[in-house]
Amino acid sequence: MKREIQMDTELAVMSAGNMNDSNENVEELLDPEEDDDDPLSENHGESEDIAQDLSGSSNGGSSPSPRPKKVATATTPAGTAKSTRRRYVTWNNLTEEEIVERKRQQRRRDCVCEQCGRHFTDQSNFKLHMLRHTGIKNFACPDCGKKFYTEHLLSLHLRIEHRGEKPYACKYCNKTFKNSTPRTIHERIHTKVRPYPCYYCSKSFSAPQIRKEHELKHNGVRAFFCETCDLTFKRKTHLTVHLKSKAHVMRAKNKDFPSTEKV
16 A cells, blocks of 8 residues: 555656646747847847737737837858958048159159160159150250250250350359259258269269269279370370370371471
8 A cells, every 4th residue: 555655646746747847848938038149039029029019909909119120130250341342542532641652653653764764753854755765856946046855945045055044053052053963063062962982992972973083093994095195094184184285295296297307
């Protein structure tokens, strides 16, 4: 009898436990908890709205204000939108420094001569160089008839050669020059700038011609030659002085008028 009573109690407990588990499963099915990680949880708001609409219709049509429905959007991995999106560059979204740099790079690309490969940093000098390749001079001087490539060169010719003007003035003193090259070399006297160093020593010079004359002391090249006297000189000034000397003049006369010997 005791064993039968014990078995009956165990069966009653097991049946009660199964009933509780089934009730919990039913409650979970009727009211599932929200899970943020579950992609199907987005439809939970819609099911609540539908349940409220049904409850409102069953209560005589008085339903609370419906909540805004969630709109499903396509999600992309973080950082992929910025990496795939291309930035279109225009003059409007550039800073002033970027605009200046872009124009400088564009001039460098454009100012390359296709015929000789020479590169220019200034657009006007590049155009003048291309005109020199054509050889066409359309601007003639009314006084001497000399022709020039541009009207600007013609006006400079008129001012310098026919009017005696010196349009290139020094920034630091009152001296004026006919050309910009001697003006630049002269201004280096004031600024102490010597951009041409010697290849053999530590000296530097303001002009390439001065450096070239100085380097003759190191390499020993005597590039200036007198045909009459068969002499060579390191500098052009030395040759000029020699040509004015009495010895050179006498040799030149004897060469032109050789002396006739009496028989």
